[in-house]
Amino acid sequence: MVEKDLRGRRALITGASSGIGRKTAEEFAARGADVAVASRREDVLKELAETLENEADIEALAVEMDVTDETQVARGVSSIVDAFGGLDIVVNNAGIGCGGPITQVSTEEYRSVMSVNVDGMFFVTRETMPHLLDSEGALLFVGSTSGRYPRPDYPIYAASKWWTRGFALSIAGQAGEDGVAVTLINPGTTRTDFGSSFRASNTEKYDAGEALDPKDVAETIAFAAKQEAPTTISELAVTMRDSLSNT
Numbered sequence: 001m002v003e004k005d006l007r008g009r010r011a012l013i014t015g016a017s018s019g020i021g022r023k024t025a026e027e028f029a030a031r032g033a034d035v036a037v038a039s040r041r042e043d044v045l046k047e048l049a050e051t052l053e054n055e056a057d058i059e060a061l062a063v064e065m066d067v068t069d070e071t072q073v074a075r076g077v078s079s080i081v082d083a084f085g086g087l088d089i090v091v092n093n094a095g096i097g098c099g100g101p102i103t104q105v106s107t108e109e110y111r112s113v114m115s116v117n118v119d120g121m122f123f124v125t126r127e128t129m130p131h132l133l134d135s136e137g138a139l140l141f142v143g144s145t146s147g148r149y150p151r152p153d154y155p156i157y158a159a160s161k162w163w164t165r166g167f168a169l170s171i172a173g174q175a176g177e178d179g180v181a182v183t184l185i186n187p188g189t190t191r192t193d194f195g196s197s198f199r200a201s202n203t204e205k206y207d208a209g210e211a212l213d214p215k216d217v218a219e220t221i222a223f224a225a226k227q228e229a230p231t232t233i234s235e236l237a238v239t240m241r242d243s244l245s246n247t
């Protein structure tokens, strides 16, 4: 039985239709939080929201929100605040990748990664910050170990995650003194659909036990989200134990 340590908290999770975001929504709901699950695939989100409400005594809201579109982000956040009466936790999770030799990266691939991983995190942070300031809530960013080390196979993706780290830690400096808890979570390779747009997905590439399970990351996010004022966890890495053996 999971402890209901997020009971009554109102959370938004971006990129919640799949992988780490989906497991985080499940973890938050099990711990008693009301959850707004957001991404582009509304049908998947509706099914997820229904399952979460059936399995836990919480409210769940499916919100179609392309994070690259500031109008959709504004509309989505406003609908969540109307429904929940405010926001206590925001997980900036939606993200995509691209890879390969730099000579073969198309402008379109480059722009897609930057618009989801960089613009998206900016739009969601700007739009939700007034509500987090009201509630003295928690803002969590899903970065990556790729945001801490050079990644010869994924330079654009890695650079976008270095941006996430710089942004998250700077926002912590700005909003921390107003009582907002900011956390950067850096997962290592995780078995999700990640990568399927440019190579085999991580679930196809790695067997269970060869990479993190998204639930491991979700539990880490929940651990950071439940911290009470005046404490926050500023940055956490969650990795396989041998992750530093081959860097």
Ligand SMILES: NC(=O)c1ccc[n+]([C@@H]2O[C@H](COP(=O)([O-])OP(=O)(O)OC[C@H]3O[C@@H](n4cnc5c(N)ncnc54)[C@H](OP(=O)(O)O)[C@@H]3O)[C@@H](O)[C@H]2O)c1
Binding pocket: 014, 015, 016, 017, 018, 019, 020, 021, 038, 039, 040, 041, 042, 065, 066, 067, 068, 093, 094, 095, 096, 116, 142, 143, 144, 145, 186, 187, 188, 189, 190, 191, 192, 193, 194, 195, 202
């Ligand atoms: N898997 C890993 O190895 C790993 C390691 C470190 C960090 N991360 C990070 O973890 C985060 C989640 O990735 P994941 O591994 O869970 O991948 P995933 O299973 O592919 O999930 C990605 C999520 O992002 C959403 N998304 C993509 N474009 C979007 C857009 N324009 N607007 C809104 N949502 C969008 C997708 O939903 P829709 O398609 O429904 O929009 C999906 O829910 C990303 O930030 C990723 O960089 C992953």
